[in-house]
Amino acid sequence: xxxxxxxxxxxxxxxxxxxxxxxxxxxxxxxxxxxxxxxxxxxxxxxxxxxxxxxxxxxxxxxxxxxxxxxxxxxxxxxxxxxxxxxxxxxxxxxxxxxxxxxxxxxxxxxxxxxxxxxxxxxxxxxxxxxxxxxxxxxxxxxxxxxxxxxxxxxxxxxxxxxxxxxxxxxxxxxxxxxxxxxxxxxxxxxxxxxxxxxxxxxxxxxxxxxxxxxxxxxxxxxxxxxxxxxxxxxxxxxxxxxxxxxxxxxxxxxxxxxxxxxxxxxxxxxxxxxxxxxxxxxxxxxxxxxxxxxxxxxxxxxxxxxxxxxxxxxxxxxxxxxxxxxxxxxxxxxxxxxxxxxxxxxxxxxxxxxxxxxxxxxxxxxxxxxxxxxx
Amino acid sequence: xxxxxxxxxxxxxxxxxxxxxxxxxxxxxxxxxxxxxxxxxxxxxxxxxxxxxxxxxxxxxxxxxxxxxxxxxxxxxxxxxxxxxxxxxxxxxxxxxxxxxxxxxxxxxxxxxxxxxxxxxxxxxxxxxxxxxxxxxxxxxxxxxxxxxxxxxxxxxxxxxxxxxxxxxxxxxxxxxxxxxxxxxxxxxxxxxxxxxxxxxxxxxxxxxxxxxxxxxxxxxxxxxxxxxxxxxxxxxxxxxxxxxxxxxxxxxxxxxxxxxxxxxxxxxxxxxxxxxxxxxxxxxxxxxxxx
Numbered sequence: 001x002x003x004x005x006x007x008x009x010x011x012x013x014x015x016x017x018x019x020x021x022x023x024x025x026x027x028x029x030x031x032x033x034x035x036x037x038x039x040x041x042x043x044x045x046x047x048x049x050x051x052x053x054x055x056x057x058x059x060x061x062x063x064x065x066x067x068x069x070x071x072x073x074x075x076x077x078x079x080x081x082x083x084x085x086x087x088x089x090x091x092x093x094x095x096x097x098x099x100x101x102x103x104x105x106x107x108x109x110x111x112x113x114x115x116x117x118x119x120x121x122x123x124x125x126x127x128x129x130x131x132x133x134x135x136x137x138x139x140x141x142x143x144x145x146x147x148x149x150x151x152x153x154x155x156x157x158x159x160x161x162x163x164x165x166x167x168x169x170x171x172x173x174x175x176x177x178x179x180x181x182x183x184x185x186x187x188x189x190x191x192x193x194x195x196x197x198x199x200x201x202x203x204x205x206x207x208x209x210x211x212x213x214x215x216x217x218x219x220x221x222x223x224x225x226x227x228x229x230x231x232x233x234x235x236x237x238x239x240x241x242x243x244x245x246x247x248x249x250x251x252x253x254x255x256x257x258x259x260x261x262x263x264x265x266x267x268x269x270x271x272x273x274x275x276x277x278x279x280x281x282x283x284x285x286x287x288x289x290x291x292x293x294x295x296x297x298x299x300x301x302x303x304x305x306x307x308x309x310x311x312x313x314x315x316x317x318x319x320x321x322x323x324x325x326x327x328x329x330x331x332x333x334x335x336x337x338x339x340x341x342x343x344x345x346x347x348x349x350x351x352x353x354x355x356x357x358x359x360x361x362x363x364x365x366x367x368x369x370x371x372x373x374x375x376x
Numbered sequence: 377x378x379x380x381x382x383x384x385x386x387x388x389x390x391x392x393x394x395x396x397x398x399x400x401x402x403x404x405x406x407x408x409x410x411x412x413x414x415x416x417x418x419x420x421x422x423x424x425x426x427x428x429x430x431x432x433x434x435x436x437x438x439x440x441x442x443x444x445x446x447x448x449x450x451x452x453x454x455x456x457x458x459x460x461x462x463x464x465x466x467x468x469x470x471x472x473x474x475x476x477x478x479x480x481x482x483x484x485x486x487x488x489x490x491x492x493x494x495x496x497x498x499x500x501x502x503x504x505x506x507x508x509x510x511x512x513x514x515x516x517x518x519x520x521x522x523x524x525x526x527x528x529x530x531x532x533x534x535x536x537x538x539x540x541x542x543x544x545x546x547x548x549x550x551x552x553x554x555x556x557x558x559x560x561x562x563x564x565x566x567x568x569x570x571x572x573x574x575x576x577x578x579x580x581x582x583x584x585x586x587x588x589x590x591x592x593x594x595x596x597x598x599x600x601x602x603x604x605x606x607x608x609x610x611x612x613x614x615x616x617x618x619x620x621x622x623x624x625x626x627x628x629x630x631x632x633x634x635x636x637x638x639x640x641x642x643x644x645x646x647x648x649x650x651x652x653x654x655x656x657x658x659x660x661x662x663x664x665x666x667x668x
Contacts, residue, residue, distance in 0.1 A: 045433050064566045104499070113500035127500070134501035212386030222599040222608050223642045227618075230626035232632055235405075235437065306510060317610055318626055333523050353508055 009107035020093035068108035088150020188247025260298025355369025477540020485548025536608035540601035551593025555586025591656030
């Protein structure tokens, strides 16, 4: 029986380790002539090579993934820790070792995603862990590249210093989020989606209007609506009202088009059934057609959650009071405080994902009967 | 005749209502400023004259449709194309980066989709991040990307095109994943019985099946990449392009210029979407597709 099952990632990681040993010291000597990594080099190599070796034995998938996970991340952590203070001195072996660690992480993800489990919790956890490792490696490679190559801070700060910046300027970030998201985005989103929904119901009652509105709505969703931002700033002033207006216009049409499409989604059979029950228009609307349209409506709500954030931030480029995410981004770029810009972007990304996630969760709860929810 | 009754009449009616409403709003919104002007000049014009004046202000709050149309016509057809004021010149600048970004984005989207369909690891690890990447208000990063790339020495078309790429790869990737997975199990089994290799299955079954999906998502993508190009021009210091034109007009509150730049952007968007649609129909027909 064969005890060995080689994987190309592990073999390649092993070869990269050998190459890094062959090509000299990991980083250049500092001014005092001291080479970094002298103490940890053996440990890093042993971690990567060991994890690669162990992973090729026939062991259970969980154990293999665990060994690979620990080996890859400990090695990456040691490498990044080692470069701290001597940024920009890394040589080829540094990148070779990072690449080897990354290959192990890849193998780990591959092993994890091939695991089939019966239990629901386990497969749910796997579905969270796999993308998390992937995301973590984007940050690790970013950190290693910026620190290793000594990329100037104003070009691309490493993620760790962005994190420090976020922690240090929480009050400013909170004020910006309050101004942009809680005032402009939420208000505009609610009004825009509400108006789109109501007009869609109206268009549904009047077929003439529906025939006219649908092509226009489809056409408008292709237009660069974001361009009305300067006009809205001119009309409604610098404060959040103008941003909310941009958000309203941007969210209105997707909502309108999707709701009108959704209202036509219920089948003839069901509608005939409602007819035989002698239900009037509103009963049919509330008991059959709106529930049937729910997936479409939620689709629009999800699209709009991103659009709203974009609209509010871009509108702030055209003039705002001295607070707000778009304002902070455009001024801090001018002042070369790039870490603050990235901090703001990270917060915006987090807010956007949360917004989207909340809408998606509500969707799961509200359209629990839909095949796409039941199946997953 | 059905087409006339079902589509053209309602659409034109609604458009006509919109134009009338636009005129009404123009009068209402411009009235306060005009009253102010008249009071200072000591004039008391009649109603008709007053309305006429509100529609012909030099920097109105809301320009009337004919002012925008005149400005658009002048700046499009009467100016030399090389002139800095020609909208065709600005549209061309925006269009070139839009198209470059769109091409990058489409290729990237297709490559990602092929990877996701064929490699389980990528499907599990990349797909959630692709969706998450679109919840990031990327346009907020636009100024960053441009400043950073300018510092590295990359200026001009590429930075703007990169923003377009980012915005346009997503619809293509998602649509292509759907399209590449659209062949039914029966068809895949048939390929299996033919002893087809994975690459044969890909080129002869999955790829043709995904073409309708590809063009539908490309329509969305081309509109998105135009938005990316316009926003990408905002922080570049307003040199050329529709976005730059918008920003310059906003600084000097030349509302008519602003509106005609918007119209130019809309025309470009409509042309792009229609062009993609025509290419799509042509490709589908030449591949032997029948209208559904």
